[in-house]
Each structure stands twice: as C-alpha cells, then as structure tokens.
Amino acid sequence: MASLTLDEIYQLAYQSLCQAGADDANASAVATTVTHAERDGSASHGLFRIPGYLKSLLSGKVNGKADPQPEQVTPAILRCHGDHGYAPLALQRSVPALAEAAKTYGIAALTLTHSHHFAALWPEVEALAEHDLMGFSCVSYKPVVAPAGGNEAIFGTNPIAFAWPRPGRSPLVYDMATAAMAQGEVQIAARDGHSVPLGTGLGPDGELTTDPQEILKGVLLPFGGHKGSAIAMMVELMAGPLVGESLSFETAERDNVDGGPPQGGQFLLAVSPQILGGENWSQQAEGLFTRLEAMEGVRLPGQRRHNLRENQGNREVNDSLLAEIRQLAPQA
Numbered sequence: 001m002a003s004l005t006l007d008e009i010y011q012l013a014y015q016s017l018c019q020a021g022a023d024d025a026n027a028s029a030v031a032t033t034v035t036h037a038e039r040d041g042s043a044s045h046g047l048f049r050i051p052g053y054l055k056s057l058l059s060g061k062v063n064g065k066a067d068p069q070p071e072q073v074t075p076a077i078l079r080c081h082g083d084h085g086y087a088p089l090a091l092q093r094s095v096p097a098l099a100e101a102a103k104t105y106g107i108a109a110l111t112l113t114h115s116h117h118f119a120a121l122w123p124e125v126e127a128l129a130e131h132d133l134m135g136f137s138c139v140s141y142k143p144v145v146a147p148a149g150g151n152e153a154i155f156g157t158n159p160i161a162f163a164w165p166r167p168g169r170s171p172l173v174y175d176m177a178t179a180a181m182a183q184g185e186v187q188i189a190a191r192d193g194h195s196v197p198l199g200t201g202l203g204p205d206g207e208l209t210t211d212p213q214e215i216l217k218g219v220l221l222p223f224g225g226h227k228g229s230a231i232a233m234m235v236e237l238m239a240g241p242l243v244g245e246s247l248s249f250e251t252a253e254r255d256n257v258d259g260g261p262p263q264g265g266q267f268l269l270a271v272s273p274q275i276l277g278g279e280n281w282s283q284q285a286e287g288l289f290t291r292l293e294a295m296e297g298v299r300l301p302g303q304r305r306h307n308l309r310e311n312q313g314n315r316e317v318n319d320s321l322l323a324e325i326r327q328l329a330p331q332a
C-alpha cells in the first residue's frame with residue numbers, strides 16, 4: 001500500500017482524467033468526488049474507479065468535455081441532459097437549483113439523463129441535507145443482479161441514497177446498493193483474495209458461492225431476497241421510464257464494455273420537512289436518533305464516513321491500483 005495525502009489523491013485523479021481527454025470542469029468535478037470518497041473511506045468509489053473513468057474516456061464512450069445544462073421543466077421539476085459526460089459535473093450544476101425549488105415549493109425533483117454515474121450517491125443527497133432538505137436519489141447500472149428466484153442478471157446494482165438534515169450536525173445518510181454487496185466491493189474482494197458472505201451471488205453454474213471471482217463470472221443477488229429484489233425493480237423504473245432513460249438491460253445493449261460506467265438515468269427528490277411537517281420536524285427526528293444512539297450496538301448510518309472525514313491525514317492506496325492508473329495515464 002502507498003500513503004497519499006488527499007491533495008495527492010485529487011491531483012492524481014485530476015491529471016489522469018485530463019490526460020485521457022477530460023476538460024478542466026469535468027476532471028475537477030470527478031476528481032473532487034473521487035477524493036471525497038477516499039476521504040470518507042468509500043474505497044470502492046475512490047481511486048479504484050479511475051481506471052474505469054480513464055478507459056471510458058479513451059474509448060470515446062464518455063464525453064470528457066460535456067457541458068450539461070439544467071433546465072426548469074415546471075417550477076418544481078428540473079431536467080438535466082448530461083451531454084454524455086460523467087454525473088458529477090451535471091450534479092454540481094443542477095443540485096443547487098433543485099434545492100432552491102424544494103425550499104420554495106416544499107418538494108422538487110431532478111432527472112438526469114444521458115449521463116454516466118460511477119460514484120457513490122451520498123454526495124448529492126448530503127448536498128440537499130445541507131439546505132435542510134430531505135434528499136433521496138437512485139441510479140441504475142447495467143444488469144449484474146438476478147431477481148429473487150432467478151439466476152439471470154437483469155437489474156443493476158441500483159443504489160438508493162437517503163439523507164435527513166440535522167441542523168448544526170452531520171446529516172443522517174444511508175447510501176446502499178440494492179445488491180447484497182456493491183459490485184465494486186466484490187471486485188476488491190476478488191483482487192485482494194478475500195471470500196464474501198454466502199448469499200452475495202451465484203457462480204456461473206447458478207450455485208451459491210463465497211468466491212468473488214466466481215460471482216463476477218455469474219450474478220450478484222439482491223439484498224433481503226424478494227424485498228431487495230422489489231426495491232431494485234423500483235430503481236429500474238425510477239431511473240429509467242420515470243426520467244426518460246433506459247433500463248439496465250437496455251443500457252447493456254449499447255454499452256461498449258470498456259470497463260467504465262454505462263449511460264443511464266438518475267432520479268433525485270428534495271423535500272422540505274419545514275414546509276411539510278412544520279416547526280417541530282427537527283426536534284421530533286432528533287428524539288428518534290437519541291433513542292437509537294442510546295441502544296447498545298446501534299449506530300446511525302453515515303456516522304462511520306463522517307467520523308473518517310474528520311481525519312484529513314494520508315490515505316492508504318493499493319500499489320497495483322496506482323500502477324494501473326499510471327499505465328493508463330503515464331504523466332499523472
């Protein structure tokens with residue numbers, strides 16, 4: 001493992017993306033997202049994603065000079081055509097307008113299309129919580145997850161993220177794949193030679209296995225059986241037909257399998273608890289959090305990341321990952 005400062009992580013991401021053809025705005029937005037993931041201990045969405053970002057720029061699938069512009073469809077609905085670029089720049093430009101609309105009308109939605117999402121979802125919902133809004137988002141991927149009872153991939157790993165504002169404190173945030181394990185985590189386990197829990201996925205023979213290499217050749221399973229499967233299906237609909245984008249299996253039909261993210265859609269919802277729930281919203285919610293935190297063995301989701309965030313020191317980065325990035329972008 002190598003030890004890198006957060007600035008070195010940012011510079012490595014930024015320089016390599018620029019070398020592969022991204023302009024300053026796109027490289028800076030993605031490098032910021034990647035650095036924040038490393039800072040927060042979301043290793044599967046930090047530098048680990050850079051080779052995929054670089055491959056999809058080099059193959060021409062993703063537009064590294066995308067110029068996404070949000071438009072107001074109705075007072076409470078925003079739409080952003082991603083211009084075939086990565087999601088972070090489109091989100092950076094759209095989320096402030098989404099927050100303003102929700103603060104005015106109580107509820108607002110943003111749809112992002114023609115975009116490539118290869119990151120964690122918590123940055124966008126946390127950004128809404130910073131405006132004292134409840135945030136929800138989901139995004140589809142390409143088919144790697146079998147529905148409950150099946151052994152053929154049809155759903156993406158389809159994450160959902162939720163943030164609840166806590167004025168003066170870090171928000172409550174959960175952000176999770178609807179697969180039993182995010183694909184990036186399975187890839188890291190395969191790279192590092194670790195097994196994964198039974199129930200994570202099936203091998204190519206359709207049998208349960210703890211071997212991540214076999215699961216990567218087979219299919220992932222949804223978390224929680226038919227319940228997670230239903231939520232994964234909901235994400236397909238919300239990030240597909242609801243926003244005017246493709247379903248995961250449709251996405252796969254046009255993806256060039258270059259190792260980078262496929263084109264897909266994203267749905268974001270922002271709600272003002274102040275407008276819907278009234279003055280007592282925060283005090284009442286804090287009553288729940290206080291009870292939860294008082295229980296032995298219970299922690300609030302998001303707390304691990306927010307604790308790690310307080311340490312601005314170096315982060316450990318896998319040597320073979322650094323070598324792969326430098327092979328793809330030799331001057332970075």
Ligand code: NDP
Binds near residue numbers: 303
């Ligand atoms: P995890 O299972 O690691 O964590 C899911 C959530 O549960 C987190 O909010 C986490 O908070 C919380 N949590 C974990 N353990 C506990 C606990 N003991 N008590 C309370 N809360 C807990 O995440 P996944 O592996 O499912 O997903 C990882 C990432 O992958 C997500 O950020 C997701 O957005 C991303 N992803 C992106 C995709 C894309 O296409 N762009 C596709 C699929 C996934 P905490 O962070 O504080 O630990």
